[in-house]
Amino acid sequence: MTQPTLNRRAMLQTLGNGFGGLALSAMFGGDEVRGADAKLVNGGLRGIPHFRPKAKRVVQLFMAGAASHIDLFDYKPDLVKHDGKPSDFGEKVEAFQNGLGPWMRPVWDFKPYGQCGKLLGEPVASLGDCVDEIAFVHNMVGKTGVHSQSTYLQATGFQTPGFPGMGCWISYGLGSLNDNLPTFVVLPDHRGFASNGPKNWDSAFLSAQHSGTVIYPGRNPPIADLVPSRGGTFINAGEEAEAQALLARLNGLHATARADDARLEARIRSYELAARMQLAAPEALDLSREPAHVLKLYGLDHGRTSFDAEINAVEETDYFARKCLVARRLLERGVRFVQIWSGNDNGFPRRNWDSHEDVRRDHGPLAQGMARGAVALIQDLRQRGLLDDTIILWTTEFGRMPSSQGGKGRDHNPYCFTNWLCGGGIRGGIAHGPSDQWGYKPADREHPTTVYDVHATILHLLGIDHERLTVRHNGIDRRLTDVHGHVIREIMA
């Protein structure tokens, strides 16, 4: 709240490292531009990256409601063999809804793909084309089977609200790669937020510009307040430019008389940058100029304008793959972190991965749509040379139980689930950390993989030592990985 004096660093910090870095750097002679890469434009923290990064960008695919590892990615022949027999975990199990019915086989058949021969369940078969580039982690463990706490944990590294999302930390540490779009973009499921809503990408104690910016590609406006609200009928395009110029002059007079306060000049610049985003964002989100073969790649050539009432694969593909295509366009234009959500909160009819009732009914279409979008994104990034320095992380809240919940559904399994990673710095074609014979817990219970490890690894690939990216808040040096986290060397190229 105090006013910084005329000081380059203070001013950069004041404006933060939204998409404002370039203009400020240029204004001050550009010595904040670091590294040989001219596209790495601005003000992350001094001293970061800590070491040579392998990647610059991240896409996080987040499956809300908890996707089943054993029906999609982690094949368990023992479940086929013992299908329908009473489950026996060899120990007392606390399940969220007491879903400890008989063992239930994967609801789909698995087939091998790629040179690595990775077995994939039928709905995610399309990922088979890229499986040699993917590292699966099958021994992920969570902390609780409660949706909200688990979503927080995977999104922010803490079970409770009040902590910045991973994208916020990366924005804070590395700054932006562009000068006209946000650093961290969130593409929510348009049917509703997941548990905790925007708190999953909130900047918490980091300043507000590190929050994820929500974009709804189909909505008008796609970004809140990008254009004047409907009430502003008195505003026309010609006037808008003149208004901005007048504002800049008046604010300039005010700032000149107070040249010892860098914030005033920074605020003038923030209006210029806003104007730039008003031009850049609609262009970035305009899919109409994508050629037919790209639309086909993403499964967006279905020609449908409306969908059936029941959950179905065409519709789910349209939703998820469209976000993936938007993500690619944003990454190309220098957005550093894109988070794509699949699934809303736990309403009915179910449009999320929380398949207590029927795995086949809900997981089927959701997984087909997700896999189609994800594989298209990987291939599209690859053909544009962006895959080498873009990390893709597929994650969810927790897994699902190998036993049935009496019927066709599965209960929560916070004791074991799967993540997969792909792209910049990731070693493909491997499966790290097996789960046990049922997919109930890690095979080696002493050495599971946690979200802290995944976060530490992603930061590492971005050139950040996760133990050194800290912010003191209420007396504690906070970091994304709390007091935990080990870089998973085994999945790195």
Added chain:
Amino acid sequence: MFVRRALPWFAMVAIVASSTVSPSSAVANDDPSFERDVAPILQRRCLECHGPNDSPNGPPKGKLSLSTWSAASLGGESGPAIVRGKPAESLLLEFVRHDADGKALMPKNREPLTPAEVATLERWIAAGTAWPENHVLRDRKFDGYRWWSLEPIVRPAVPEVAASADLPSANPVDRFIREKLQEKGLSPSREAAPAVLCRRLYYDLIGLPPTPEQIDAFVSAYRKGAENAYTALVDELLASPHYGERWARHWLDVVHFGETHGYDKDKPRENAWPYRDYVIRAFNEDRPYARFVEEQLAGDVLYPDTRDGNEALGFIAAGPWDLIGHAEVPETKTDGKIARHLDRDDMVTNTIQTFASLTVQCAQCHDHKFDPITQEDYYSLQAVFAAVDRTTRSYDVDPAVAKRRVELTSTIAAIGGRQQELEKEISRAAGDALPAIDREIAALSKSTAGSERKSEAYGYHSAISAQQDVVKWVQVDLGRSLALSAIALHPCRDNFNGIGDGFGFPLRYKVEISDDPNFKTGVVRPANYTEHDVPNPGILAQSAAAGGKSARYVRVTATKLAPRKNDFIFALAELTAIEADGKQATPQTGQAIHVTSLDTIEASPRWRRTNLVDGYYPGLEVVDPGKLAALTKRRAAIAAEAATPQQRLEATDLARRKASAEADLRKLRPQQSCYVAAVHTGTGAFRGTGPDGGRPRPIFVLARGNVSSPGKEVRPGTISAVRDLPSRFDLSPDANEAERRAALARWLVDRRNPLTWRSIVNRIWQYHFGRGIVETPNDFGRNGARPSHPELLDWLAAEFRDGGVFVDAQSIKSLHRLIVTSHAYRQISGQAAGGRGQREPESLKIAQSIDAENRLLWRANRRRLDAEALRDSVLVLGGKLDRTMYGPSFRDFVIDKPQHSPHYEYHLHDPNDPKSHRRSVYRFIVRSQPQPFMTTFDCADPSMQVDRRNESLSPLQALTLLNSGLTVTMAEHFAARLEATTSGTTANRIARGFYEASGRAPTAAELDELTKFAERHGLAAACRVLLNLNEFMFID
């Protein structure tokens, strides 16, 4: 991370000693004593990490324990730590010895041992390494711990600073500030211009802009007599009701007040607002601080039957709450334990951080790494809150009504007592006849004893309808799809109103089952009586075959309602679903069967939806109602015969008086309810401690904070590091749980507790200057900042706590007055702040180079409007601010899907909705979906304790202020208001608008540019520019 410790008192001695004593020169009679010399070093410096295996800090690091001789000599992963008599072979010495840079391997990340300490250890080992058998060492790192915030407050003398031309002020604040400035060769800046001071005071004290008239009046008064005009304005603003609104908001930041639960299914708290109103009222009434603290922690026990004593408890419940972790997971499950542990953690953190500025929450998994707070201290604080949950409490807002309620209740009880006596007298007169018949009745009733409580719970009852042909439905969610063979409906019997059997049973109805909660798809209809009226079944169960069809939901729809005297209803006592195997469908463990309906009267306990599945229905008893009625009648006849005329008269009179008192009671203004911390009495997973009589849950020290590893049970208590006060509360084991909270409140407000008083004066200071004397108001520990003016802080704390010449004891308003009348506060905020066109003085540049961050306050700080002040000002300029105080919060969103997970849709809100034009402090605060406008401007996040807001500047702020519904709408209203109220030319209107927004008249050039713009594009467009001016956003 390396953390610098306070230099221990012994360090000086040690450095001297090390230069004269070398290990080789040690002589036998000078050998260190283990108890006196060696053990304290190990306990203070080593045992935190290398304690016994059962240490609360976890197993020893590197598997090395130094707690006993056998453990130390056995050693850890690196080998034996100490070899008797052999310093050269003892790894301990190798690890603690300094290298060339004065650093050592151990203690890790801490200041190394002093050379003297190392020498002592070396001599002790060389001299035979005496360590008495069974002498167990434990961690004593906090012994003799000294830290500024924990030292008693000793009122410092006000520095004697010679008065001078640039310091005419006698204000003690200025003398302390001046002393520090002089030390650095700095001098204060001159006083800002009166118009600047006026705007600064308005925003600082009431959070609203002054009108041009208010500025002009102040400037002219100031010219006549600056001091009088200034103090008069300060007093006027402190007396304004808007003062409380402004300063309550600061407090609400700190206590992380919100009006939804947060987490999953972020449900609204409909009645959290009374706490917000309490805080506003307390600030406006200048509540003595000790009482303010006491009310918020234990108002129910310290100030019972007062409105504030109830509403203030909203403090404990202010933070987020995991609904699912409580309502769907019982305390017997691990996830349920975690949810309740986190819940208490939030209460403890909120309390200690808010009132004592320490980060006690860091001691959850181990002793605090930096501050003298043990893990046991932390859990003893959890024990203070072990009985309460976040829940709703009812109370009378008006103390007179509360008093009347108590009177009436006791009157009714007294009459009841007399009625019983009279009954006994009559009974004695009647001889054997009555006891005999009573025995008969008792025998008959015994068989129904179990159902007595439940028989109060009649069933589900729809809202009352004026028409009979209205469709109403009630629906049961079995939790999962089940194969059902039949559905049974049990009609009601309403004894209360004497209506009798079959009460409310519809004339026409149907029974349906489905997996779709909306009954749009897959509907099976076991019964359909919608074509013809059915006879009333009395209390006979009505069964419908479901044919083994699977369904999760059962719905009964009445298409023709049951008649009452003047209206129509639908009621049912019980709905039972029978599974295919003939079993009654029951909820899954830890779950409740949910009942929903089109509408309901919910008149607990008799009528509520949950009664539909409570397992009770009339006819369940085996009692013969006819026989019971006959007996009751006969008993009344016998009693009437036995009574004297006087007794009969008295009985009539008592009954009349009782009925009258009961009627009066019903006429009282209904009780208000407030979301607070209290003993909760619930059912299902979230039962609270109410069913156990409010007995606190046992609290254990949790190893590594893990709920599955409980250790020692702890008593209620608090931090032990405040030396003058006992840290464990002396309460009898059966003391009411509220006594625990009262004890904590008393500990906090004890004048010997230095934390409390330093904490509050520092917070108040911070909101005036933008930075606290301690920059980290929530952390006075070693990870926090050190005070920039420690003597000033202590002087203010003592003056505030005890009262003095300048501050009334515990009066926040008089503390404000002292601070804002200081010269330090009235200085210019920097270049040009005193008036336009002035050149930057050389002295400013020098000051910049010495203290660029202005820690020593050689000038004031220019402040950006915070989110609330900004939004309120936009409404003021639009002429739309509704100054109504208090009451339920306004909602600037539309709730979608309220039944399940509410979606808070801000973009659907109409910015012209006048309900939303109240001050921002009355905004309904949603945790999961923060309000976009406010959040963009850094409003406090209600999920974390915010002691100091971020101040960011971003392009998103520019977009928000240019384009949001609020600003474009208000720009138009701003223009319309100027058109309506300011006569003359466009230039007149622009000049007026500019003055309102910025606090000064525009220059000719500014006026000219804006006027031309307005003439081309309209006044509204120009007003939109005004709302985006830097000068509007910043206060000089």
